[in-house]
Amino acid sequence: MKDLSNASTLEVDSGSAGQRVDNFLMRVCKGVPRSHIYRVLRTGQVRVNSARVQATHRLCVGDRVRIPPLHLEKRVRKPVPPGAGLPPVIFEDEALLIVNKPAGLAVHGGSGVSFGAIEQFRASRPGLKFLELAHRLDRDTSGLLILAKKRSALTALHAALRAGRVRKRYLALVKGPWRDDSRRVKLPLRKYVTQSGERRVGVHREGRDSETVIRREQTRGAYTLLSAELLTGRTHQIRVQLAHLGCPIAGDDKYGDFDLNRELARRGLKRMFLHAEALEFDHPLSGEGLSFRAPLPDALAGFLTSLSA
Numbered sequence: 001m002k003d004l005s006n007a008s009t010l011e012v013d014s015g016s017a018g019q020r021v022d023n024f025l026m027r028v029c030k031g032v033p034r035s036h037i038y039r040v041l042r043t044g045q046v047r048v049n050s051a052r053v054q055a056t057h058r059l060c061v062g063d064r065v066r067i068p069p070l071h072l073e074k075r076v077r078k079p080v081p082p083g084a085g086l087p088p089v090i091f092e093d094e095a096l097l098i099v100n101k102p103a104g105l106a107v108h109g110g111s112g113v114s115f116g117a118i119e120q121f122r123a124s125r126p127g128l129k130f131l132e133l134a135h136r137l138d139r140d141t142s143g144l145l146i147l148a149k150k151r152s153a154l155t156a157l158h159a160a161l162r163a164g165r166v167r168k169r170y171l172a173l174v175k176g177p178w179r180d181d182s183r184r185v186k187l188p189l190r191k192y193v194t195q196s197g198e199r200r201v202g203v204h205r206e207g208r209d210s211e212t213v214i215r216r217e218q219t220r221g222a223y224t225l226l227s228a229e230l231l232t233g234r235t236h237q238i239r240v241q242l243a244h245l246g247c248p249i250a251g252d253d254k255y256g257d258f259d260l261n262r263e264l265a266r267r268g269l270k271r272m273f274l275h276a277e278a279l280e281f282d283h284p285l286s287g288e289g290l291s292f293r294a295p296l297p298d299a300l301a302g303f304l305t306s307l308s309a
Contacts, residue, residue: 011274012063015130015151022055025067032070040068073121086120087145090292095123095285096146097131102140102293103271107133116293121147130154135161135168135233140253143170143276144294150286156284161233167280170228170238171217171296173273173304174247175260178224182215185241190233200254201236202243210234212241220307223250227277238274249274 015167025037025046044052045068048059059065069294087105091098100119101107106116118133134146134157148154151258160166169256194200211231215220218225224247228238236255242248243255251261251272296304 007069008067010065010193012059012061012065014057014061017061017151018155019059020055020246021053021057021059021065022057023044024065027245029067034226036070049181062276066124068070073219080192086119086124090144090291090294095148095150098279098292099145101137101142101145101276102297103140105137106157107136107145110200118147125274134158137276138236138239138249138272138274140272141170141274141276142294142297144168144279144292145276146279150285153284157281160281160284164231165281167278168230168233168276169278171228171273171275171277172228172238172242173220173300174224175223175224175250175257176247177219178214178216178247180214180216181201181202182213185212185214185242185245188235189240189243201234201240203240205261208232208234208277210237212238214242216302220304223307225304230258268305268306269299271299271304273300275300 002042003245009027013022022037022041023039026032026034029037038055040046041055043052045055048057048063050064050066056308087099087101089097099121101103101117106114108118122128128149130149130150130151132148132154134148136152137143139143144158148157157166170248187203187210187271188205188207189201189210190204191199191201209232212233213229215227216224217231218228226242232238239249239252239255243252248256248260249272250256250264251269251271252274253261275296277294277296279290281290281292282288295301
């Protein structure tokens with residue numbers, strides 16, 4: 001929308017069908033504070049087919065959305081995401097973009113980060129009408145990330161993720177032995193905020209169920225390389241589960257062994273040893289089976305080789 005100072009009406013197309021009206025408004029009314037969008041929804045100033053709706057109302061093709069006059073937020077303009085240095089593209093078609101995200105790059109802007117992978121790709125593909133993250137990776141985790149180029153693909157991917165039809169496998173290095181060839185780890189996880197205001201996740205009996213299949217891949221002296229297949233998708237799931245079991249991930253600066261991390265940094269490991277190595281799922285539109293793999297980055301592969309077998 002170019003002019004938000006006057007009331008307007010938009011007709012919902014196939015690219016926005018199934019989207020919540022609050023998310024629709026935040027997409028088409030860029031620069032308007034979230035609080036203002038929710039206020040006009042609460043007060044009934046937004047109408048869908050002439051009727052008041054809740055923020056959670058989902059739109060259909062052909063719906064007519066009446067948007068009242070809105071005020072842009074006055075703030076310092078963020079830096080334009082650079083087009084150079086884009087994460088490598090593993091696969092792309094009309095519906096999907098699979099990229100190999102490096103460690104240190106956030107998947108999206110926010111919390112002190114001006115931009116992330118999604119902003120980079122939007123800036124590099126200005127002709128795309130739709131581009132959204134299908135899931136997330138921690139900033140310090142490298143590996144495979146799915147972006148959707150169509151809303152229908154995003155909706156189908158979210159359904160597949162909820163149903164456990166997307167296989168995601170990670171590689172993690174921990175100190176100490178892992179006694180089982182394969183173990184199914186089930187723990188309840190709950191988010192909380194520390195006294196300093198930092199958001200964390202911990203094991204708590206009132207938390208949400210989390211489940212991961214962890215397998216021993218290699219033993220390297222005092223360290224073990226594990227693969228972890230997510231059966232649920234909780235925030236920091238692998239990191240919290242392994243730390244709770246006494247095997248924190250090497251280089252994890254949030255849940256790890258900080259004395260160990262300092263030692264590992266002196267030996268060349270400058271990041272968390274967690275990598276999203278493999279993805280398997282059916283294409284959200286064609287149904288074709290897809291499988292992708294991203295080998296360990298050179299920094300992690302080199303450090304692993306440096307450890308005695």
